[in-house]
Amino acid sequence: MNNFNNLIDMDDYTVSQWNEIISLAEKIKANPMEYSEKCRGKIMATLFYEPSTRTQMSFQAAMIRLGGNIIGFDNPNNSSVAKGESLKDTVKIVSSYSDILVMRHSQEGSAKAAALCADCHIINAGDGGHLHPTQTLTDLLTLKTELRRLDNLTVGLCGDLKYGRTTHSLVKALSSFPNNRFVLISTPSLALPSYIKDVIRAHGSSFTEVDTIDETIKDLDMLYMTRIQRERFASSEEYERQKDVYCLTKAKMQYARPNMIVMHPLPRVNEIEVAVDDDPRAAYFRQANNGMYVRMALILFTLTEKPKIRPLLMGEIHNNVCCTNSKCVTQTEKYLPHSFINRGDILICEYCDERILL
Ligand code: NCD
Numbered sequence: 001m002n003n004f005n006n007l008i009d010m011d012d013y014t015v016s017q018w019n020e021i022i023s024l025a026e027k028i029k030a031n032p033m034e035y036s037e038k039c040r041g042k043i044m045a046t047l048f049y050e051p052s053t054r055t056q057m058s059f060q061a062a063m064i065r066l067g068g069n070i071i072g073f074d075n076p077n078n079s080s081v082a083k084g085e086s087l088k089d090t091v092k093i094v095s096s097y098s099d100i101l102v103m104r105h106s107q108e109g110s111a112k113a114a115a116l117c118a119d120c121h122i123i124n125a126g127d128g129g130h131l132h133p134t135q136t137l138t139d140l141l142t143l144k145t146e147l148r149r150l151d152n153l154t155v156g157l158c159g160d161l162k163y164g165r166t167t168h169s170l171v172k173a174l175s176s177f178p179n180n181r182f183v184l185i186s187t188p189s190l191a192l193p194s195y196i197k198d199v200i201r202a203h204g205s206s207f208t209e210v211d212t213i214d215e216t217i218k219d220l221d222m223l224y225m226t227r228i229q230r231e232r233f234a235s236s237e238e239y240e241r242q243k244d245v246y247c248l249t250k251a252k253m254q255y256a257r258p259n260m261i262v263m264h265p266l267p268r269v270n271e272i273e274v275a276v277d278d279d280p281r282a283a284y285f286r287q288a289n290n291g292m293y294v295r296m297a298l299i300l301f302t303l304t305e306k307p308k309i310r311p312l313l314m315g316e317i318h319n320n321v322c323c324t325n326s327k328c329v330t331q332t333e334k335y336l337p338h339s340f341i342n343r344g345d346i347l348i349c350e351y352c353d354e355r356i357l358l
Contacts, residue, residue, distance in 0.1 A: 003309045004121045005302045008111045010133050010173045017305075018173065022141050025290070025297035032065060032293075038300055039068030045098040046072035047090065048125070049081070049105040050231075054266060054288050055125045055134065059102050062295035071098060087333050088117045095120040100302055106231075107329040109351025113336055115312055121302045128327050129163035129232045130352055135265050136169040137298060138291040139224075145290065146261045146283050147221060151177040154219055158185035158246050159226035159271055161192040163233075166265040167226060168196050175203040182207040183216045187245055189238075190228070195353050213246060217256045223248070225264045225271050225284075232327075243270070250275040263287050313339040315350050325354035 006012055013021075028035050044063040048056050052074070060070050071094075073079045081090060087110060095101050095118040103114055104125040111124030111131075126132045143150055155174060157167050161184055171192065174180045182200060184192050184207055191209065200207050210216055217223065225248055233239040247270055248262065264272060264284040276282050317337045323330050329351050330336050340347035340356070347356045 001309055002115060002312045003307045004115070004118070005305050005307050006111075006115045006122045006124075006312075007133050007298065007302070008115060008122065008124045009131055010136055010169055012133075015176050017301075018137065018140060021137060021294065021297045021301050022144055024301060025137075025141050025294040026145075028296050029290075029293040032296075035066055035296065035300070037067045039063060039066035039303065042066075042068040042100070042303065043098040044068060044070050044299065045094045045101045046070060046074070046125075047076075047094060047101065047103045047105075048072070048074045049076045049103070049110075050126065052104055052125070054291055055104065058288075058292040059125065059134075059295050059299075061292050062299055065292070066296055066299060068299075072102075086335070087113055087329070088335060091122075092117050092119070095122075100299060105329075106327070107332065108325060108327045108353075109329040109349070112312060112351050113329045113333055116336070123298070123302065126165055127329075128165070128352075129229065130165055131169045132165040132265075133169045134295060134298060135166045135291070136173045137294045138287060139166070139170050139263060139265075140173060141290045141294045142261075142263060142283060142287040143222065146286070147259075150174070150180075152179045153177075153221045154181045154183065156183040156185055156213070156216055156220040156223045157192070157226070158213055158223060158248075160190045160228045160242070161186045161226070162190045163229040164226040167192065167224065170224065171196050172199050175200050175205045180205050183220065184209045185211065185213055185216065185246070187211060187242060190242060193353075195348075195355065213248060213252055214255070217252060217260075220256065220260050223256070223260060223262050225262060225268075227264075227267060227269050227271060246271055247273060248276055249273045250279070253279055253281065256281065313337065313350050315339045315341040315348075318347065321347060321356065323349040323352060323354050324356055325349065325352050328352040328354060
């Protein structure tokens with residue numbers, strides 16, 4: 001049983017709780033000084049096993065602006081991880097020093113693994129190519145600010161939909177609001193994983209898959225551009241084949257609606273021409289700024305909301321079955337129970353969502 005407010009996946013909170021966090025972020029943004037002492041005496045740890053600019057610094061700035069303090073590392077090579085310490089031991093210790101622990105890690109399911117042994121709240125700041133829920137809260141706040149709604153949207157997602165964890169969490173979240181439609185713009189090899197498509201279907205939302213921006217840009221309320229995730233490819237040849245396939249240019253923006261917005265979790269490489277930055281519809285820098293306010297709201301919410309006591313693993317333990325995803329946290333953290341949701345003909349890994357055919 002776990003009695004901390006963890007944010008590992010968007011569905012750790014209800015839609016009304018997401019709305020509460022977003023409304024709180026709006027209030028903080030309008031009047032930040034009113035919140036400057038709210039976390040006095042609290043400590044947030046940021047454990048970043050993977051590179052980050054915005055997520056890490058916006059979390060740190062958020063805690064500092066709330067009057068709290070921060071500890072952590074942004075390079076595991078400067079910590080005992082370099083000596084071979086397990087995720088479990090690092091998290092166990094750091095969580096005993098802090099009130100809230102924000103973690104980014106290259107392995108899928110690592111945030112859930114951390115929550116299993118932590119003595120404080122865990123926030124997933126990105127687990128490999130799997131999920132990135134705090135980016136999604138940032139994206140929801142941006143949509144609400146820019147378009148005034150989270151429903152009845154035609155959303156185009158373009159680029160690396162396979163490894164792009166931001167798109168996975170965003171699609172999961174937007175599927176929970178009525179009448180959202182998704183246009184998935186990618187090459188076949190970087191298509192959205194089927195478990196995310198199943199979430200769209202389960203909510204009764206619809207999606208189409210296309211391979212160019214040009215054929216669809218005129219229909220969109222929001223275009224979400226993403227970076228091709230070089231670090232997740234099995235070979236550099238495959239990355240070379242996929243990189244630079246999509247580029248949003250000023251010329252393409254002529255065909256977009258006057259009120260369409262362009263979002264991007266950033267960093268950008270070549271997928272948005274710099275000339276687009278001056279277009280008022282380019283919302284990505286405003287989006288990054290929203291990230292700090294939404295994380296202030298999330299920290300406050302996490303520390304003040306009454307925790308829902310529930311098990312972190314709800315499936316069956318099959319210690320004789322190994323997850324087939326080579327990037328799953330269970331591959332290296334051998335002490336983790338092999339927990340799966342049993343769907344009859346498949347087992348779904350509870351850490352990384354990989355499906356294993358029986
Ligand atoms: C994204 C990430 O790390 O997943 N960046 C971010 O958190 N703002 C997207 C990316 O790295 O391409």
